[in-house]
Amino acid sequence: MTSKAKILIVDDDVDSVELLTKRLRAEGYHTSEAYDGEQALRQVEEYRPDVVILDIKMPKIDGYEVCRRLKSSEDTRLIPIIMLTVKRKVPDKVKGLDVGADDYIPKPFDYRELSPRVRYWAAVKMEVEERVRKIKRLEQELIDSERLAAIGQTVASLGHYMKNILFGLKGGFYLASTGSKENSTDSLKTGWEMLERNMGRISDLVLDLLEYSTDREPEYxxxxxxxxxxxxxxxxxxxxxxxxxxxxxxxxxxxxxxxxxxxxxxxxxxxxxxxxxxxxxxxxxxxxxxxxxxxxxxxxxxxxxxxxxxxxxxxxxxxxxxxxxxxxxxxxxxxxxxxxxxxxxxxxxxxxxxxxxxxxxxxxxxxxxxxxxxxxxxxxxxxxxxxx
Amino acid sequence: MKKVLLVDDEVDVRKFVSKLVERAGYEVIEAKNGMEGMGRVREDKPGLIILDVLMPKQSGIRMYRELKTTESLKDIPVIMLSAIAPKSFFRSQEVLAEFAGQPVPEPEAYIEKPEEPEELIELMKKILG
Structure with missing residues (x-):
């Protein structure tokens, strides 16, 4: 899996890009290249690399800045960055790590030094991606099930409410019809009143439902x-x-x-x-x-x-x-x-x-x-x- | 004449069900809540109680528990009246909490609103004879 990873090589030195490209491809990686900072940022956008090998000294935008921008963007911050530089001094290493680089290899280096690190970071990237996918799927499942539960609750609540109204309507109907059969004005009147009251409850309910579901501006x-x-x-x-x-x-x-x-x-x-x-x-x-x-x-x-x-x-x-x-x-x-x-x-x-x-x-x-x-x-x- | 105690907080339900009780040929006594209901039970000694589950002041569940845990009252048949289906009712937290772990005795009958009027009359006749 990791050998299929996409590696972006960023260096203003054409020769070293070429050499790295050859070596990485020989190991089965996909590669792409950029020769300055601006191009690097564009390439990350388009190529979506799994690992970036980044040189520090470059024209326009330097490696530190590229690294800082990639690491501060929600979209790209999970892409591992291996920084390459001729500088061997500790402060430079610290600066590289400060701007968020994941690894640091001083130039000149032996390819055998770089190879295992690329393999490691490509594997990390894939593992992270896999986990993020899993979390997102679980989050969606949670949202779905919560929504279903909410709908269930809603339906149950409305159902109970309507059962009570129906009971009132049945009662009203029963009283009104027995009242009219038996010539009891009293029963007829009570029946009608119950019918009226429960019709009112239905219209209140409908108004409430519409009020709730319609977007409107207050009339100030x-x-x-x-x-x-x-x-x-x-x-x-x-x-x-x-x-x-x-x-x-x-x-x-x-x-x-x-x-x-x-x-x-x-x-x-x-x-x-x-x-x-x-x-x-x-x-x-x-x-x-x-x-x-x-x-x-x-x-x-x-x-x-x-x-x-x-x-x-x-x-x-x-x-x-x-x-x-x-x-x-x-x-x-x-x-x-x-x-x-x-x-x-x-x-x-x-x-x-x-x-x-x-x-x-x-x-x-x-x-x-x-x-x-x-x-x-x-x-x-x-x-x-x-x-x- | 045999007496039926009807306990429900809703006027409409009381009007409707009391008419049914009268038609079935029994005397109806009404109460608005469980507290009032318990008072009437002791005073009027009804042959049957029709009891709403959820009521303000004292709920039907509490009154039901009081009835069923009082030796002299526990044999009075009860018809429970509710918009909740009986199965979920007997599993509800409220009922289980009221009986605090004790087994919940089944009422004589359980009427799920809305019920057909004639069926309630039949049911009363069957229980009271």
Whole structure:
């Protein structure tokens, strides 16, 4: 195998190139040659050698520079370089090794000295290549299997969710039809309501799926983050109260008008606060006094921070890891697993960040940070687009 | 009249299933979660319990474990109701953890949502006679 290796000989001395070429070919190597640094760099690109035999003293770009460039490029750094030079001084050897040469042979040399080194480095190169190929293949396999697992999780989660909807539809249908057969307005009414509610769940699900899968830009508007947070709290107040969860609003009064997409952020917060209430409901600790905390903070650099904390069931590492990567729901068919993914998508579209801290039995805190957006320029852009 | 206790947090499920229980000819008692459910079990002594697996406050799994580990209650038949298939349910971490290594007793029946209404009625009649 190693005898088939490709060797690039770089030397400005035509005679020594010729001699080396002859010797190496006699041993069965493929060879190519370059007579100055620039040509050497081009040849490495084109010929893709397995080993470079490189002279130091050359016109234009010298051997040190060629070596430095090859070793600093991701593409070529694994090609072994054997440096040849007439210089026998230690500092030169050190310099050669410093710029990344793999081996060093002082001129004049006996070919029998060079031959085993070429063989060795060609073998090393092939071994490295083989291993890199193997690693790349394994990496790809890992990515593939992770993706398959994620898809499996998604399908399972959506499947459970749809089963629950289907159950509601069946129930509604059953109640409505027995109601109409038996002339029971009560049963008929309940049945219709159930059908309506579950149709609503399907349309919500479809909207969520499309929202998640479509790329879009936020529609920026001037708005007050505290107002959005307050609306969200009001919307979920009843749900919290009904389930014995106290909701605390802690809004930073210094928070000014900022540019963001109010509908998007509303939706994002709604998902987080709704999840926080659920985390309390699913907390097995019945003694606990559940609290959901919704905070807004104006940061020094003009960024807006929203914090949603709960003291509910919390999450273990495994759940935390899956949170933002798959359609993952711990609510067994009651959640689509889309809520957080959509929240994350919205935050990313705003160039912001979303982070989570959580401890099992202690609760979770989700933090959204939206960077400051220059209001004046954005407003000008909005006006312009209105005129056209 | 024999009593059937229905434990589910979802209003729709309760409305639907309680109608089925009535049609099957039994008296229905409803509870929103496991904690409430256990209270009703002790008070009303139902002949059958239809139990949702995952519920807030106290899950169906915990209530199931309490039922099955209480001498005076362990013979009340239970129909488990869930969107999860029974096989993966009995292998799930949650169930295994709840029973802490003890063997998990099988319920009388396991209903995977969505089930045909008539089948649930048949099932109740078969268990309660």
């Amino acid at each position: 508007e001037n708005c007050f983050p505290n107002e959005i947070a307050n609306e969200v709290c009001e919307h979920l107040e009843a749900k919290a109260k009904e389930n014995g969860v106290e909701m605390i609003r802690d809004f930073d009064p210094s928070l000014q008008e900022v540019l963001l997409d109010p509908k998007d952020i509303h939706r994002c917060l709604l998902n987080l606060v709704s999840n926080a209430i659920d985390a309390c409901l699913f907390d097995p600790d019945e003694e606990k006094k559940w609290v959901v905390h919704v905070r807004t903070v104006s940061e020094n650099d003009g960024a807006v921070r929203f914090e949603v904390s709960d003291n509910g069931c919390g999450m273990d590492e495994d759940v935390k890891k899956k949170l933002f990567t798959t359609f993952f729901s711990t609510k067994e068919g009651r959640g689509t697993g889309l809520g957080l993914l959509i929240a994350q998508k919205i935050v990313q579209e705003h160039d912001g960040t979303i982070t989570v801290e959580s401890q099992v039995g202690r609760g979770s805190t989700f933090t959204i940070r939206l960077p400051h957006r220059d209001g004046a320029t954005q407003r000008a852009m909005v006006n312009e687009s209105h005129q056209t």
